[in-house]
Amino acid sequence: MFKALKRREKLRSDLFLAAERMIADRGLSGLKTRDLAREIGCANGAVYNLVADMDELILRVGSRTLHRLDQALSAAVPRGEAMPQQTLVRVALAYCDFAAENLQLWRALFEHRMEADKIVPDWSVEDQMQLFRHIYQPLATLFPKRSPEELGITARSLFSAVHGMVALGLEQKLVAVPLPALREEIARLVRAMIDGLAAHGGGA
Amino acid sequence: MFKALKRREKLRSDLFLAAERMIADRGLSGLKTRDLAREIGCANGAVYNLVADMDELILRVGSRTLHRLDQALSAAVPRGEAMPQQTLVRVALAYCDFAAENLQLWRALFEHRMEADKIVPDWSVEDQMQLFRHIYQPLATLFPKRSPEELGITARSLFSAVHGMVALGLEQKLVAVPLPALREEIARLVRAMIDGLAAHGGGA
DNA sequence: CAGTAAACTTGAACATCGTTCAATAAACAA
DNA sequence: TTGTTTATTGAACGATGTTCAAGTTTACTG
Numbered sequence: 001m002f003k004a005l006k007r008r009e010k011l012r013s014d015l016f017l018a019a020e021r022m023i024a025d026r027g028l029s030g031l032k033t034r035d036l037a038r039e040i041g042c043a044n045g046a047v048y049n050l051v052a053d054m055d056e057l058i059l060r061v062g063s064r065t066l067h068r069l070d071q072a073l074s075a076a077v078p079r080g081e082a083m084p085q086q087t088l089v090r091v092a093l094a095y096c097d098f099a100a101e102n103l104q105l106w107r108a109l110f111e112h113r114m115e116a117d118k119i120v121p122d123w124s125v126e127d128q129m130q131l132f133r134h135i136y137q138p139l140a141t142l143f144p145k146r147s148p149e150e151l152g153i154t155a156r157s158l159f160s161a162v163h164g165m166v167a168l169g170l171e172q173k174l175v176a177v178p179l180p181a182l183r184e185e186i187a188r189l190v191r192a193m194i195d196g197l198a199a200h201g202g203g204a
Numbered sequence: 205m206f207k208a209l210k211r212r213e214k215l216r217s218d219l220f221l222a223a224e225r226m227i228a229d230r231g232l233s234g235l236k237t238r239d240l241a242r243e244i245g246c247a248n249g250a251v252y253n254l255v256a257d258m259d260e261l262i263l264r265v266g267s268r269t270l271h272r273l274d275q276a277l278s279a280a281v282p283r284g285e286a287m288p289q290q291t292l293v294r295v296a297l298a299y300c301d302f303a304a305e306n307l308q309l310w311r312a313l314f315e316h317r318m319e320a321d322k323i324v325p326d327w328s329v330e331d332q333m334q335l336f337r338h339i340y341q342p343l344a345t346l347f348p349k350r351s352p353e354e355l356g357i358t359a360r361s362l363f364s365a366v367h368g369m370v371a372l373g374l375e376q377k378l379v380a381v382p383l384p385a386l387r388e389e390i391a392r393l394v395r396a397m398i399d400g401l402a403a404h405g406g407g408a
Numbered sequence: 409c410a411g412t413a414a415a416c417t418t419g420a421a422c423a424t425c426g427t428t429c430a431a432t433a434a435a436c437a438a
Numbered sequence: 439t440t441g442t443t444t445a446t447t448g449a450a451c452g453a454t455g456t457t458c459a460a461g462t463t464t465a466c467t468g
Contacts, residue, residue: 007445008445032424032425032426033425033426033427034424034425034426042446042447043446043447043448044426044427044447044448045427045428045429045446045447045448045449046445046446046447046448047426047427048426048427048428049445049446053426053427054426054427111315125378128377128378128379129378131379132379153381153382153385153389154389156372156379156380156381156382156389157369157381157389157392157393159372159379160368160369160371160372160373160379160380160381161365161366161368161369161393162365162368163368163372163379164364164365164366164367164368164369164371164372165361165364165365165368167364167368167371168360168363168364168367168368169364173332174329174332174333175332175335175336175360175363175364175367176360176364177357177360177361177364178357178360181357185357185358185360185361188361188400188401188404189361189365189397189400191400191404192396192397192399192400192401192404193393193396193397193400195396195399195400195403196392196393196395196396196397196399196400197392197396199399200392200395200396211416212416236453236454236455237454237455237456238453238454238455246417246418247417247418247419248418248419248455248456249417249418249419249420249456249457249458250416250417250418250419251455251456252455252456252457253416253417257455257456258455258456
């Protein structure tokens with residue numbers, strides 16, 4: 001009775017795992033429907049019974065990656081850490097470390113561009129916003145006078161800047177910070193931004 | 205006698221222009237050999253007489269983009285600008301503006317990843333390094349005590365951080381700084397980083 | 409000019425993709 | 439069993455980057 005349903009569900013989760021491994025091993029561009037089908041044991045066309053298209057599959061894997069990232073960031077700050085600046089530095093470094101350890105999966109989060117006009121599903125949007133609390137909360141503690149809008153913008157600035165350093169740094173391009181110096185430079189950047197906010201903005 | 209050579213040269217530069225326009229209009233993924241061939245008036249296979257492969261063509265267009273970016277950054281600081289911090293802010297904002305006005309071409313610079321094992325040609329490397337003087341020189345003026353290595357790393361940090369804000373900001377993603385606030389946030393970041401260096405590093 | 413060799417150009421063909429869909433098989437109901 | 443619905447298949451389609459044997463043009467020589 002549930003046989004077919006069960007099989008589908010099994011196949012679906014197999015598909016996600018296979019896709020995740022394939023991206024981790026060979027990058028986003030190494031993800032091929034035929035390889036996936038062979039790996040989970042079905043016809044290549046059958047992939048489209050489990051998932052609307054590749055976009056959905058990639059978003060699905062992305063969701064898993066974001067959740068693991070969320071856990072990594074949470075684990076990075078010791079419970080009871082009292083100093084918000086220290087927390088922000090820890091979170092930034094944890095972001096860097098996660099990206100380094102999950103390079104291809106992390107890259108896939110940003111390389112993938114949705115086909116125009118197709119909208120990003122709600123659950124994917126939710127995944128992305130969840131991460132922000134790791135930055136927003138310490139900032140709110142540091143600058144209690146600021147409005148949520150200001151804090152939101154500052155959090156995005158901080159994230160974007162750190163993200164840029166990590167993204168270019170891990171590409172090992174010429175324009176990037178060399179890898180051995182990367183973590184120290186990130187810590188320096190975060191501290192400088194916080195100091196700059198405290199000095200000019202007049203928070204706290 | 206030179207007829208064939210002339211034609212080839214003409215076709216080659218036509219190809220670069222067509223490729224540039226095509227990327228600007230439809231993005232890097234909208235660049236198709238058959239469309240190019242039709243546009244410059246030759247057989248699709250003939251593209252490979254003018255260029256080794258798509259990678260080379262993309263690097264070629266990238267080179268042009270980098271040169272225009274170089275000019276834009278040069279134009280952004282008034283001659284005789286005496287304050288290095290102000291210069292750095294101007295350069296960062298000019299980078300942001302250039303990216304916004306040349307969105308697809310600028311994205312192509314970073315989206316394109318060379319096929320593994322194939323090496324980036326010298327002239328492309330040179331193009332990339334040229335840009336660094338816009339950041340390096342003001343920094344060297346600001347912190348004359350620092351070693352070239354330290355300055356190089358700092359310049360890369362600064363560039364990467366600003367690049368990150370621009371890259372995410374122009375994608376209009378949720379994690380990005382909203383567009384209206386972007387320029388102001390970039391200026392704030394640059395000032396904060398410089399202040400941070402001055403305070404902790406003991407330069408000047 | 410005629411003839412030949414070299415250089416260039418062509419477009420059909422190849423291998424790979426994501427994606428679709430008519431045909432087949434399986435599962436279930438009566 | 440028989441009929442109906444549902445799930446699965448794999449061949450086929452339309453792009454795409456790239457190659458290459460064949461054809462064409464150009465440049466040189468006698």
